[in-house]
Amino acid sequence: MKMSHxxxxxxxxxxxxxxxxxxxxxRKLRNVPQNQ
Known part of the structure; x- marks a missing residue:
């Protein structure tokens, strides 16, 4: 089966x-403190 463009x-x-x-x-998870 050929995919269309x-x-x-x-x-x-x-x-x-x-x-x-x-x-x-x-990025958001890295900026949020882990103790929340």
């Missing part, structure tokens, strides 16, 4: 968004 483009966008969110969450 639109599906490939959407996967790229979703992958980038997931990376951005996960890096932001890691």
């Amino acid at each position: 639109l599906a490939n483009f959407l996967m790229m966008i979703v992958g980038g968004a997931v990376q951005e969110v996960s890096s932001a969450v890691r």
Whole structure:
């Protein structure tokens, strides 16, 4: 099954968004004190 260009483009966008969110969450968790 050949992926269409639109599906490939959407996967790229979703992958980038997931990376951005996960890096932001890691940064937030690192800045929050652990004793909360």
